Amino acid sequence: xxxxxxxxxxxxxxxxxxxxGPAIYLDSFATIRREADLSRVPSSAEKVAVRMIHxxxxxxxxxxxxxxxxxxxxxxxxxxxxxxxxxxxMVVKGVTRTRLPAxxxxxxxxxxxxxxGLAAAWGTTRTAAxxxxxxxxxxxxxxxxxxxxxxxxxxxxxxxxxxxxxRRSSRCPVGFIGAAESKQALEExxxxxxxxxxxxxxxxxxGGSAMTSxxxxxxAQEQE
Amino acid sequence: xxxxxxxxxxxxxxxxxxxxGPAIYLDSFATIRREADLSRVPSSAEKVAVRMIHxxxxxxxxxxxxxxxxxxxxxxxxxxxxxxxxxxxMVVKGVTRTRLPAxxxxxxxxxxxxxxGLAAAWGTTRTAAxxxxxxxxxxxxxxxxxxxxxxxxxxxxxxxxxxxxxRRSSRCPVGFIGAAESKQALEExxxxxxxxxxxxxxxxxxGGSAMTSxxxxxxAQEQE
Numbered sequence: 092x093x094x095x096x097x098x099x100x101x102x103x104x105x106x107x108x109x110x111x112g113p114a115i116y117l118d119s120f121a122t123i124r125r126e127a128d129l130s131r132v133p134s135s136a137e138k139v140a141v142r143m144i145h146x147x148x149x150x151x152x153x154x155x156x157x158x159x160x161x162x163x164x165x166x167x168x169x170x171x172x173x174x175x176x177x178x179x180x181m182v183v184k185g186v187t188r189t190r191l192p193a194x195x196x197x198x199x200x201x202x203x204x205x206x207x208g209l210a211a212a213w214g215t216t217r218t219a220a221x222x223x224x225x226x227x228x229x230x231x232x233x234x235x236x237x238x239x240x241x242x243x244x245x246x247x248x249x250x251x252x253x254x255x256x257x258r259r260s261s262r263c264p265v266g267f268i269g270a271a272e273s274k275q276a277l278e279e280x281x282x283x284x285x286x287x288x289x290x291x292x293x294x295x296x297x298g299g300s301a302m303t304s305x306x307x308x309x310x311a312q313e314q315e
Numbered sequence: 316x317x318x319x320x321x322x323x324x325x326x327x328x329x330x331x332x333x334x335x336g337p338a339i340y341l342d343s344f345a346t347i348r349r350e351a352d353l354s355r356v357p358s359s360a361e362k363v364a365v366r367m368i369h370x371x372x373x374x375x376x377x378x379x380x381x382x383x384x385x386x387x388x389x390x391x392x393x394x395x396x397x398x399x400x401x402x403x404x405m406v407v408k409g410v411t412r413t414r415l416p417a418x419x420x421x422x423x424x425x426x427x428x429x430x431x432g433l434a435a436a437w438g439t440t441r442t443a444a445x446x447x448x449x450x451x452x453x454x455x456x457x458x459x460x461x462x463x464x465x466x467x468x469x470x471x472x473x474x475x476x477x478x479x480x481x482r483r484s485s486r487c488p489v490g491f492i493g494a495a496e497s498k499q500a501l502e503e504x505x506x507x508x509x510x511x512x513x514x515x516x517x518x519x520x521x522g523g524s525a526m527t528s529x530x531x532x533x534x535a536q537e538q539e
Contacts, residue, residue, distance in 0.1 A: 099429075099433060099444075099447045099448055099450065100447060101433075101436075101437040101439065101447070111438065111439070111440065112434075112440045112441060112442075115440070115490070115492045115493065118491070118492045119490060119491035119492050122491045122492070123491060145490070145491065146489065146523070147489070147521075147523075148489040148490055148491070148494065148519075148520035148521045148522055148523065149520065149521060180408045181405045181408045181409050181524060181525070181528075183408075184404045184405045184407075184408045185405050185524075205323075209323060209325075210336075212325075213325040214335065215325065215335070216335070216336045216339070217336060218336075220323075223323045223324060223325070224323055226323065265370065265371070265372040265525065266339070266343060266369070266372055267342070267343040267346045267347065267369065267372070268339045268342045268343050268346070269339065270372065295372075296372035296373065297371075297372045297373060298372055299370070299371075299372065299523075299525045300405060300409075300524065300525055301405070301489065301523045301524055301525060304405075
């Protein structure tokens, strides 16, 4: 990267809003707690909801949040060294590394070289193909592999081989085609398949990498 | 990355929504055009609005969109090789490289080694400090530098040294503290400072990396 030989200068102040990063977070969280009805979220997940609202800029996001009562079990998994498995590189970038309790891996398979070929062969999205590569990292899977002992994941957002794995999940795809349906399926997963996967999701079309990584950052540690 | 020696398997189909990537885009855009009132957006920027709605999952985003009539001039700048300057690494990740018309650079200074020190010395956010390092890449700046001839940028979201630069701007910070005010300031920039910077922004608290990179992807090329 080429940088000017000029010394960079402090930007002039033209406006009077708060410009210190930590203060912005705290002021934002206080505003959210004043305005959002957080009573409908499990109390153990209140901070997860606050951060997701923060990432979306919308206090009414809480109306569409669905939070499994055991969601925060993901925190113990992370403390024990579990990786975060993400379906989008933007989510990976949104995870604040300094919040991770065990210098956890934050993985996304989307750019693995075999992904385009698998997606073409299977007639599916690159994301769905990439998620199929999570298998060795999942706890409770049935197939043998050459990988280290399987561990639990904390994020998935797309259709996948979920039946064979226990995991914690923050699953919030945004979109107009299939997104709402896929999240509905997640809500019904326990009833339909008999496997209870802790999750957080956002009903309807809203979702995306910002609120997903916000949820992961809240799960990574208790401290705001 | 350790990958299982097992062959990955195509995920089983449990649901019947569209699972081909390009088809999902086209179906989504058609849904948006049915549901959103795009008449209030300059016709040259209709595709920008559609993609931003797509990135947000909300057709009512159009109510808060403010689009400068000359926004799409950014497309010519990109075709001429201008870099994209982004304030967030999530935005960088959200830009689809295959859409860039001139293999354009997509730059973010946030992880430059001097940024934490500048932010501390100036008592400002890391993002604001990082944006001060854009200077050598901006067209119309007044200070000399050792860099190649200055070029125009297409994305900025934070307070910066905007007075000395002509640029195109997609500026959509999300948030509860300062975000709405900073976007209001952008709208008033021409009236207050006499400098006319083409921009797109989202009034209020909504915003963020997904809709910003969506705007950039729409500006990168006309084809959907």
